[in-house]
Amino acid sequence: MNYVEVQLELESEFTEILMAELAEAGFESFVETDEGLSAYIPEEDFNEAVLQELIAKYSETTAIASSWKSLERKNWNEEWERSYEPIEVGKDIRVRATFHEPDPEFTYDLLIQPKMSFGTGHHETTWLVMNEQLHLPHEGLSIMDVGCGTGILAILASKLGAKNLLGFDIDEWAVENTAENFAMNGLGEEAEVFKGTINEVPADKKFGGILANINRNILLDEIPKYVSHLLPGGWLVTSGFYEMDQADIENCGAENGLTKLRSNTRNQWATVIFEKNK
Template sequence: MNYVRVEFILNPLQPAREILYADLDILGFEAIEDTQSGAIGYMPEIKFTETILENLMVRDLPDQKVEFKIDTIEQKNWNEEWESQFQPIQINSECVIRAPFHKKTEVAYDIVILPKMSFGTGHHETTFLMAQELFQHELKGKSLMDMGCGTGVLAILAKKLGAEDVEGVDIEEWAYENSIENAELNQTNDIKFFHGDVSLISNKQYDVILANINRNILLNDMKDYAKALKDNGSVLLSGFYETDVQAIVSAAKRNGLNFVHSKEKNGWAMIQLSK
């Protein structure tokens, strides 16, 4: 599959970049990376039309200049580009997330991820926050669902931390397939991954639910998370900005969930909810 690579140049850079991230998420860009002058977004060529860039909210900011460069790259070129830039990421003293071509690390939790186009290597703030948070919870013997599992990295880490029945769901078929591949790389083949949406958890219950997606989907699916969470269970959410925390918490409370705490990193946030 070919991908479209769009480089966005922003002047001034802030607060435009945070708004651009939200734009790209809503428009369906599957991966985003920072640059010194803005950001680069990736989208499958079959889904991309240049007209969608006319709907960027960031372009409506007063005195804001937005320029972009569009290129088409083959899937193999994406992999080459990613491999040349990807570096292992240390979540804490016990955990490193790396690629298969990196040297094995001598830590307790050495996670191997080949992300392809999935969003979740630990480099993005939201994945980093969620991975760190998992170490603060007693997962041994717990059932856990990873909604929007992407690479499967959070489900894999949870399994290694002792979670018993671990499942993951992603609406994108390539992410679903990538999760299975990564589970095999980490000898966590008993994780059950599914291709689908939140409706797949409608008749199930879990001790822990993870969802690192985006603000709009989290707000829309909050009722489903609440229904699928066992009493005394926890929901860990990320994929949104620090400025979105109040809206997320309000939606959670409307659905019978309690706010426990939040963490932030470079403007991005994660929150823990309980039942």
């Protein structure tokens, strides 16, 4: 799979809102630069007209210069690795690549091979979910990671005591990357990953916790399916949507036998944590 890199030159105060808009348009990963922002999207999902409409929307408020180029898979890795920086969630979690030295001050040290898949920790919603995981029970539970990306959330679940892990993604590259990251973090047969969707998960598989960092529309469609795989008293973390969509997610959860435990936001992105009624 090839990707497109879009480079935007803009004022720093507009970086976050452009990231949010581009994520909604299908862009998967972002790197803040001295000039503004670099954004990455699978080549088959790139629509230059949509990009230009988005730029025009904000050009009335601020000056934006843009350019884009196609990146082959090899170049994609090189671009990302060159710019990848460790991610820190408080003083508990540090996500790093193999070329970064470990920092013993952090409780949980997560290793990833930073390929261009969503879920490296740089996106606000990945940070939000990892932060919530610190406050949820994992010990001895089976955990499912929906749309696993790099597998980072499942890896953290393992470090927090989960006994079995199941991840899946529709992107073949993400599945390859997750398997590689599982191995780098010492996960063995207890961790499984496959290419597909929730529809391929056997009906009899049940979980004590489910991590679903996707997007609003998929969540609204699939929350009933997650609930069918969730044990009574089990938890569900949802993220990948804006604050303005939070009420829709909460209503969907309530309609499907879930009780909201809490929610959190970060730079206009939101996460809602539910528990399945016992």
